[in-house]
Amino acid sequence: xxxxxxxxxxxxAKMTVLPDRLTxxxxxxxxxxxxxxxxxxxxxxxxxxxxxxxxxxxxLGRDEADVRAEAADYVREMAATHxxxxxxxxxxxxxxxxxxxxxxxxxxxxxxxxxxxRDHALIFLISHRSYLDQFSFPPRLTQExxxxxxxxxxxxxNFFPLGTLARRNGFIPVRRATADMPVYRLALRALVGQMxxxxxxxxxxxxxxxxxxxxxxxxxxxxxxxxxxAVESVRSERTLAVPVSILFDQLPLHEVKLMxxxxxxxxxKPENARWLLSYARSLRHRLGRIYINFGSPVxxxxxxxxxxxxGLTDRQVVExxxxxxxxxxNQATPVTATAAVCVAMLGEARGLTLDEVxxxxxxLARYLRARGWPxxxxxxxxxxxxxxxxxxxxxxxxxxxxxxxxxxxxWGIGGDQHLIVAVYRNSAIHVLVMRAIxxxxxxxxxxxxxxxxxxxxxxxxxxxxxxxxDFFFAGxxxxxxxxxxxxxxxxxxxxxxxxxxxxEEAARSLHESDLLVAHLVLRPFIDAYRVVxxxxxxxxxxxDIDKEQLLTKCLRLARQWSLQHRxxxxxxxxxxxxxxxxxxxxxxxxDAEAARHVLMDGRAALVTELEDxxxxxxxxxxxxxxxxxxxxxxxxxxxxxx
Numbered sequence: 038x039x040x041x042x043x044x045x046x047x048x049x050a051k052m053t054v055l056p057d058r059l060t061x062x063x064x065x066x067x068x069x070x071x072x073x074x075x076x077x078x079x080x081x082x083x084x085x086x087x088x089x090x091x092x093x094x095x096x097l098g099r100d101e102a103d104v105r106a107e108a109a110d111y112v113r114e115m116a117a118t119h120x121x122x123x124x125x126x127x128x129x130x131x132x133x134x135x136x137x138x139x140x141x142x143x144x145x146x147x148x149x150x151x152x153x154x155r156d157h158a159l160i161f162l163i164s165h166r167s168y169l170d171q172f173s174f175p176p177r178l179t180q181e182x183x184x185x186x187x188x189x190x191x192x193x194x195n196f197f198p199l200g201t202l203a204r205r206n207g208f209i210p211v212r213r214a215t216a217d218m219p220v221y222r223l224a225l226r227a228l229v230g231q232m233x234x235x236x237x238x239x240x241x242x243x244x245x246x247x248x249x250x251x252x253x254x255x256x257x258x259x260x261x262x263x264x265x266x267a268v269e270s271v272r273s274e275r276t277l278a279v280p281v282s283i284l285f286d287q288l289p290l291h292e293v294k295l296m297x298x299x300x301x302x303x304x305x306k307p308e309n310a311r312w313l314l315s316y317a318r319s320l321r322h323r324l325g326r327i328y329i330n331f332g333s334p335v336x337x338x339x340x341x342x343x344x345x346x347x348g349l350t351d352r353q354v355v356e357x358x359x360x361x362x363x364x365x366x367n368q369a370t371p372v373t374a375t376a377a378v379c380v381a382m383l384g385e386a387r388g389l390t391l392d393e394v395x396x397x398x399x400x401l402a403r404y405l406r407a408r409g410w411p412x413x414x415x416x417x418x419x420x421x422x423x424x425x426x427x428x429x430x431x432x433x434x435x436x437x438x439x440x441x442x443x444x445x446x447x448w449g450i451g452g453d454q455h456l457i458v459a460v461y462r463n464s465a466i467h468v469l470v471m472r473a474i475x476x477x478x479x480x481x482x483x484x485x486x487x488x489x490x491x492x493x494x495x496x497x498x499x500x501x502x503x504x505x506x507d508f509f510f511a512g513x514x515x516x517x518x519x520x521x522x523x524x525x526x527x528x529x530x531x532x533x534x535x536x537x538x539x540x541e542e543a544a545r546s547l548h549e550s551d552l553l554v555a556h557l558v559l560r561p562f563i564d565a566y567r568v569v570x571x572x573x574x575x576x577x578x579x580x581d582i583d584k585e586q587l588l589t590k591c592l593r594l595a596r597q598w599s600l601q602h603r604x605x606x607x608x609x610x611x612x613x614x615x616x617x618x619x620x621x622x623x624x625x626x627x628d629a630e631a632a633r634h635v636l637m638d639g640r641a642a643l644v645t646e647l648e649d650x651x652x653x654x655x656x657x658x659x660x661x662x663x664x665x666x667x668x669x670x671x672x673x674x675x676x677x678x679x
Contacts, residue, residue, distance in 0.1 A: 076116070076118070076231065076235075077112050077113060077116035077228075080112060080227060080228065080231050081108075081109050081112055083231075085227070085230075086108075086227050087105070089223055089226075089227060090104050090105045090108055090223070093219060093220065093223050096219075097219065097220075104220055107220045108220050108223055108224045108227075109224075111220065111221050111224035111225070112224045112227070112228060114210070115209045115210060115211065115224065115225065115228055116204070116209075116228075117187055117203075117204045117205070117206075117207050117208055117209045118204070118205060118207070119185045119205070119206065119207050120205040120206075123202060123205040123206055124179065124185065124205075124206055124207075127176065127202065127206045128176045128179070128180065130172075131172040131173070131176040132176075133317075134169060134172040134317060134320060135169055135172055135173050135320075135327065136320065136321070137289075137320050137321060137322050137323050137324050138169075138173070138285070138286075138323075138324060138325065138326060138327045139325070139326040139327070140173055140177065140326070140327050140329070141326050141327065141328045141329070141413075141414060142177060142328075142329040142330075143330070143331075146330070146331045147181045147183075150178075150181075150183055150279070150331070151181065151182055151183055153277060153334065154183045154184050154238070156275060157275045157276065157277050158233065158236040158237060158238060158239075158273070158275060158276045158277070159183075159184075159186075159238045159239075159277055159279050159334075160238070160239045160240075160264060160276060160277065160278045160279065160337070161174075161178075161186060161238070161239065161240040161241075161279045161281050162240075162241065162242075162243040162261075162278055162279065162280055162281065162362050162366070163240060163241070163242050163243070163281040163282075163283055163366075164242070164243075164244065164248070164253055164281065164282050164283055164284075164366050164370070165242035165244050165246060165247045165248065165283070166247060166248055166283055166284070166285060166288060167247065167283075167285060167288050167289060167292055168194075168247075168289075168292065168316065169285075169289065169320075169327070170242075170283050171188060171190060171208070173283070173327050173329070174240070174281065174283060174329060175188055175207070175240060177329070178238075183238070184237075184238050185207055185238065186207060186238040186239060186240040187207045187208075187209055187232055187237055187238065187239050187240070188203075188207055188208045188209065188239075188240045188241060189209050189211050189229075189239065189240070189241035189260055190203070190208050190209065190210060190211065190241070191210070191211060191213060191246065192210040192211055192212045192213070193213075193307065193308050194210070194308055195210035196308065196309050196310060196313075197310065198310065199310070199313055209228070211225065211241075211260075213245070213246075225260075225263065226263045226266070229260065229263040229264060229267060230263060230266065230267035230270065233264055233267035233268060233271070233273065233276060234267060234270075234271045234273070236273075236275070236276075239264070240281075241260055243256045243257065243261070243359060243362060243363060243366070244256060244257065245257035247296065248296075248460075249296050249297070249299060249300040249460075249610070249611075249612045250300065250459070250460060250463050250610060250612055250613065251459065251460035251461060251462065251463030251464045251466070252463040252464065252466050252467065252507075253363055253366060253367060253370075253467065253509070254612075255506060255507075255616065255619075256359040256360065256362070256363050258352075258355050258356060258359055261355055261358065261359055262355045264276075264337070265337060265341060265354065265355055265358065268337045268338050268341070269338070269341060272338065273337075273338055274336070274338045274339070276336075276337050276338065277334040277335065277336055277337070278334065278335040278337055278358070278362055279331060279332070279334045279335075280331065280332030280333070280334075280335075280362050280363075280365040280366040280369060281329065281330075281331055281332070281366065281369075282328070282329070282330045282331075282332070282366050282367075282369040282370040282371075283327065283328070283329055284327070284328040284329075284330075284370055284371065284373060284413060284464060285324070285325070285326075285327055285328075286324060286325025286326050286327075286373055286374075286375050286413075286430070287324040287325055287375060287430065287431070287434055287436075287461070288324070288460075289316075289319065289320055289322075289324065290319070290322060290324075290434055290435070291316070291319050292316075293457055293460060294457070296460070297456040297457055297460065299611075300456065300610045300611055300612050300613075301456070301592065301609055301610065301611065302588075302589065302592045302611055322433075322434070324430075324434065325375070325430060326413070326414060328371060328373070328413045328414065330369040330370065330371065331369060332362075332365030332366055332368055332369040333365055335358065335361060335362060335365070337358070340358055340361070341354055341358070344357055344358070360509055363509045364509045364511065367467040367509060370464070370467065371410070371411040371412055371413040372405060372410060372411070372412050372413065372418075372464075372465040372468055373412075373413040373414075373416075373461075373464065373465070374412070374413070374414075374416045374418060374423055374424070374426075374427040375427055375430070375431065375461050375464075376461050376462055376464045376465035377398050377401055377402070377412075377418050377427075377465070378394065378398065378424060378427045378428060378431065379431075379458045379459075379461040379462040380397075380398070380401060380462050380465065380554075380557060381394050381397035381398050381401075382394070382437065382448070382449070382450055382458055383450075383455070383458055383459065383462055383557055383607075384397060384556075384557055384661075385397070387449070388440065388447035388448060388449035389447065389448055389449070390445045390446065390447055390448075391421065391424065391425055391428070391445075391446065391448070394424055394428065394448060395419075395421055395424050398418050398419075398424055399418075399419055400551040400552040401418065401552060402417075402418035402419045403551075403552075404472070404526075404552050405418070405468065407526060408468070410468055428448050432448070435451055435454070436450075436451055436454050436457050436458060436461075437449065437450060437451055437454070437458075438450070438451045438452075455606040455607055456606065456607050456609075456610070458607075459561065459607035462557070466558055467508070467509070469554045469557075469558045470504075470508050470558055470559070471519045471520065471523055472523055472552070472554055472558070473554050473555040473557075473558040473559045474497050474500050474501065474520065474523075474555075474559075475497070475520055475523035475524060475527060476527075476547065476550075476553055476554070476555045476657055477496055477497070477500055477555055477559075477650070477653055477654070477657075478493035478494065478496045478497040478500075478520065478524075479493060479524070479527065479543040479546055479547055480543075480547060480653050480656065480657060481493055481495075481496035481653075482538065482539075482540055482543040483540055483543050483544045483547065484653075486540070487540075488540060489537065489538070489539075490524075490537060490538040493520075493524075493538070493543070494517070494520070497516075497520050498513075499646070500559075500650070501516060503566070503620065503646070503650075504559070504562060504620075505620075506616050506619045506620050506623070507562055507613075507616050524538065524546075527546045527547075527550055528542060528543075528546045529546075547657070547660055548660060548664070549664075550660075550664075551664075553657050553658075553660060553661040553664075555653075555654050555657045555658075556654050556655075556657060556658035556661070559650075559654060560605055560608075560651075560654050560658075561605050561607045561608045561610075561613070562608075562613060563647055563650045563651055563654065564595075564598075564604035564605055564608035564651070565595070565604075565608045565610060565613035565614055565616075565617055566613075566617040566620065566643075566647055567604065567644070567647040567648070567651060568591050568594055568595045568598065568604065568608070568614065568617075569591055569614050569617035569618060569621060570617075570621070570640060570643045570644045570647055571594060571644065572587060572590050572591050572594060573621060573626060573627075573640045573643075574637075574640050574641065574644060575590075577637075578629075578631075578633045578636045578637060579629075581629065582627055582629075584618065587618070588611055588614050588615065588618075591611075591614040592609065592611060592614070595608060595609040595610075595614075596609055621640075621643070624639060624643070625639060626639050626640050626643065
């Protein structure tokens, strides 16, 4: 990678290092201190805050003094500052926490951010994959001479001593469930607005929490809405949203196991001091690199002006900005060698030799090169040594197994590790989703006599509409360009949207393709949606739907279907089911006021649509297997270029 800094954090520290450093930090900052910073006190006495309190008190029918006192408590709870001695010591603790990783970040990108930081407020919106994000990213910014950030983090980490120290290192604890806390929301809005107005740098996860599936989660709009409101209020033209992709070769072993268990319905355990110590001690394993990449910054004021000129409402403006940022995060996210190998392993229901893994990864490597998509760390995915090293690293963490008693080593997925392999595979899923949709579009042309390119376009739009809560698609015009480009890649001829595409050419493109990915990319999501659709049919038009009970039923049905091999194992995911429910609600399939026949007809139509997609994906998977068998019969274990 050109201009890339690879900072290696040494290991070998004694297990007493963290407690000793925390003790020194507590001594520096005064663990019992509860006084709010001057900025917080200034906010509590500001005219704007007092007017907001009066309005809210009137709306709630409450005493103004009581509302003001409650809001003041919340502001002081969230108040944060930067104590120089704590900031310095926190950097040392952070370096120790990520001692099992190399931090990879582009020096040229950091130089651009330093230049922007001189006269702009930077709002860093990150992808959230691990607790280590907060120890790897903000400290590196300040180390590179960028103004300190105020991080908005979940209040679940606001326990002693971590919360005490974090607030003196700029971290603002934010409660998650605030729907019934209007006074808290007022306090948070006021605090965020004050920081935007004063030009402070902010950082938070636009997803609102760590991913459980490996891909970027749907964005949360609350904090972004507060920021955009403040930007519009003060007409700040120097506030930039900076998309940030944070990616790991491998996540901390115990963390990824807990994430996948939570995805399958296990309750999330609360964090506390004992958890922190255990988490820190378990980070001694070497797990590769952390890659930090930046998307193109977004001028919030200019973007809002443009969207309002198009007639969008306040809510639509925030949603469009959030989706744009998520799209840019995905564009900035490279493909790791770990992800490529996991794509290969999930693509086969058997063990693979090194030659077979390399042959399976090679078409993906060619596709990435043709797309101009970066590979993390500049790795060469066609290099046997790179693939071999990645396989050994995954065996070391228990994700893969290796059998070496026979004539050749054979690699396979470890017991109960499919979901973890899927997490790593899904970190690259955004690169392949348009390819998968193009495959389904071409197959639609093949399956319908007399079909034209228009048939493929309509199928692609239908899949886009179905999955828009899971993936960040471009607008229709750009989506069309991406689809035609995929068609051009698969048919081997120049991109021309007006050129016809008949059934014969579509069939030849699929049968001769060296890279079919729909079964890997889309099947888990379609399967999860199918589970939800089935449970909605079983539920009937009940007036009240208990979301948690419904998700529990989905998990039970999915486990049964997984054992019966009716769905993929990685489809047994509470997070996927929750997104499927959003889709169903958007389609009016959870509307208690709808007529019974309308509701059930809509749910039945969804089941039919999903069954058709499952059959199509199965057909594409068979094409891929047939191609593999024909190549093997010809003595070629790999794939060919078009």
